[in-house]
Amino acid sequence: MIKELEQWHYQEEIDSIKTPQEWEVVNVSLLGRRGKLNQLFQKLKDLPEKERKQAGQRLNQIKREIINLLEAKKKEIDERKKSIFVDPTLPGRKYPQGTLHPLTYVIEEIVSIFSSLGFIRVSYPEVEWEYFSFEALNMPKGHPARDDFETFFIDFPEDKNYGRMLLSPHTSSGQNREMKRVKPPIRMINIAKTYRPNWDATHTPMFHQFEGLCIDRNINVTHLKGTIDYFVKRFFGDKRTIRLRPAHFRFTEPSFEIDVSCGVCQGQESQREKCRVCKSGWLELAGAGMVHPNVLRAGGINPHEYSGWAFGFGPERCMMMREEMKIEDIRILYSGDVRFLERF
Ligand code: DAH
Numbered sequence: 505m506i507k508e509l510e511q512w513h514y515q516e517e518i519d520s521i522k523t524p525q526e527w528e529v530v531n532v533s534l535l536g537r538r539g540k541l542n543q544l545f546q547k548l549k550d551l552p553e554k555e556r557k558q559a560g561q562r563l564n565q566i567k568r569e570i571i572n573l574l575e576a577k578k579k580e581i582d583e584r585k586k587s588i589f590v591d592p593t594l595p596g597r598k599y600p601q602g603t604l605h606p607l608t609y610v611i612e613e614i615v616s617i618f619s620s621l622g623f624i625r626v627s628y629p630e631v632e633w634e635y636f637s638f639e640a641l642n643m644p645k646g647h648p649a650r651d652d653f654e655t656f657f658i659d660f661p662e663d664k665n666y667g668r669m670l671l672s673p674h675t676s677s678g679q680n681r682e683m684k685r686v687k688p689p690i691r692m693i694n695i696a697k698t699y700r701p702n703w704d705a706t707h708t709p710m711f712h713q714f715e716g717l718c719i720d721r722n723i724n725v726t727h728l729k730g731t732i733d734y735f736v737k738r739f740f741g742d743k744r745t746i747r748l749r750p751a752h753f754r755f756t757e758p759s760f761e762i763d764v765s766c767g768v769c770q771g772q773e774s775q776r777e778k779c780r781v782c783k784s785g786w787l788e789l790a791g792a793g794m795v796h797p798n799v800l801r802a803g804g805i806n807p808h809e810y811s812g813w814a815f816g817f818g819p820e821r822c823m824m825m826r827e828e829m830k831i832e833d834i835r836i837l838y839s840g841d842v843r844f845l846e847r848f
Pocket of ligand 1: 673674675676715716753755756790791792793794814815816817
């Protein structure tokens with residue numbers, strides 16, 4: 505033990521301290537409750553009596569020395585700190601500041617546009633029952649139209665009424681839930697995360713959708729067209745127009761694809777074929793249609809008394825189309841790469 509004490513280089517350790525932080529570390533490591541000194545004091549009791557006495561005296565001596573050295577060091581550091589010139593007029597250092605995700609801003613804007621028309625934002629479960637995603641939308645068990653919504657099923661016991669659990673593949677599942685929550689008139693805007701097992705430059709397994717649903721007496725296609733036209737003009741700009749093309753969805757009849765005129769060539773006949781963005785003057789925007797009578801019935805609404813329309817948009821697509829962003833790989837949106845996110 506005596507030998508160990510003689511070879512202990514605490515002076516050098518204390519000498520090498522340069523900053524107040526280093527001082528704290530060394531102070532604790534030497535004098536702290538679990539510090540080196542205490543460890544050595546603990547060991548004393550295992551020594552033979554003669555050696556114990558001698559080592560004890562030496563250890564107490566070292567302890568005093570360490571305390572003195574550390575105190576002197578502290579003074580030295582404090583003195584040095586006082587003599588360092590600090591210019592308080594220098595500008596401060598900026599800390600990096602986080603922002604909301606660009607898509608969050610887009611979603612807030614969409615909500616505010618629709619709320620000015622009296623639509624109410626709702627949100628429904630992301631982990632959903634098969635019933636709300638399919639049966640209630642006129643897609644009975646085994647119907648091939650279900651394949652369009654390739655689905656992540658959840659390993660969970662099946663419910664005898666609602667079927668299997670899944671990650672909601674589209675926001676249309678909110679239609680039946682909303683019809684059961686409130687009586688018409690209904691003006692719903694449901695924005696949520698949706699999931700399909702795709703992973704490539706134009707798809708991420710998690711993406712967003714927003715679903716509009718309007719049900720009242722005497723609702724017809726002109727109301728659908730007017731509402732979407734209003735949204736498009738506010739979101740993309742006054743010059744943009746829309747067109748409806750016939751399409752097929754099980755939950756609407758008739759059904760449409762909605763296109764918006766291209767913001768780059770403005771759909772002008774002389775330029776659209778050469779346009780780098782659209783090649784045709786139009787960009788595909790959303791699916792929509794008049795709510796199918798079976799869907800109204802599933803929601804407990806009499807189709808002879810009420811009618812309605814619905815649409816489903818992708819906010820990611822809206823955002824990219826508006827900013828005329830050429831994103832080579834859409835996955836960057838969800839990569840958490842600050843260099844990309846900082847641009848917004
Ligand atoms: N749910 C459809 C999809 O995910 C989009 C959609 C189409 C929603 C037509 C609607 C609609 O409400 O009427 O592809």
